[in-house]
Amino acid sequence: MAQNSSGINERQKLFRPPVIKSEGGTASERRLAKLAERSFLNLWSYPNPYRDQRQGGTGNGDGKELCDLLVVCGEHVIIFSEKTVGWPGGDIETAWCRWARKAIRDSARQTKGAERWIAKFPGRLFLDRDCTRPFPIGLPPEEVRRVHRVVVANGSAKPCRKHTRSSSGSLIIRPGVKGDSHWTNRSGEPEPFVIGDVDPDSSFVHVFNEAALEIVMDELDTVSDFAGYLAKKAAFVRSGDLVEAHGEENLLAYYAIRINDDGDHDFVVEDGKVPISIDSRQYDKKAYPLSTGGPTSCA
Helix, strand or coil, X not given: CCECCCCCEHHXXXXXXXXXXXXXXXXXXXXXXXXXXXXXXXXXXXXXXXXXXXXXXXXXCCEEECXXXXXXXXXXXXXXXXXXXXXCCCCHHHHHHHHHHHHHHHHHXXXXXXXXXXXXXXXXXXXXXXXXXXXXXXXXXXXXCEEEEXXXXXXCHHHXXXXXXXXXXXXXXXXXXXXXXXXXXXXXXXXXXXXXXXXXXXXXXXXXXHHHHHHHHHHCCCHHHHHHHHHHHHHHHCCCCEEEECCHHHHHHHHHCCECCCCCECCCCCCCXXXXXXXXXXXXXXXXXXXCCCCCCCC
């Protein structure tokens, strides 16, 4: 069989079975799958992968959905869980708690379960419910693997624009809000439209509502850009250097115009000027595009 100059057997490549991706089971899952397919994530994303829950030692596939979208590129594994929850009625604090429990808490739990499964059974991932089509690429080894948990919580942008000074509708980021205090009043009144550290004892959970996700996907160009932003944002939120950021757009603008000692975008804070608060009066998003202009790559 003929080989090209790189040593790749072209005939074997020609007859390699195509990868058939899920299109999503619900309307919101289909929107997320289409967003990934039309963005820089398209080559690295797999909607609705399944885990093989074998029972009784039979080895038969018993597919359970792992997450709504799984992105694997280089050392990065990005776990997406998406929920679209209509805004409830009632006073704003009660409505927020009800919405956040369904849209954020439940999705965060799914990403945690997916991360745990990947750590324990990285070879038992499939593209179909019957577990007949194995996940097409190997996951990075555990010693280099970097997992990012992303919750896409749709349904709050419109009320956020109405009840806060956010013109975009993205959620306020306030690290001091932790765990269940996002959706309960056990430790004081809940803070509507505020996100901090949802799972402070585990890997960081990024929460994007529909407005914030659009902002991030519009401004970043590659998987490396996206994963780098997630990693550095998680470290920044947990560093103690941030009091709050008034929306994802302002946090991203701060990141876009600062460079660390390695020449990369980062949340650089001047010595003696922490903690800081970031709001829309400091940045014009249009004036500081983050686009790298480079090709889509996971290098």
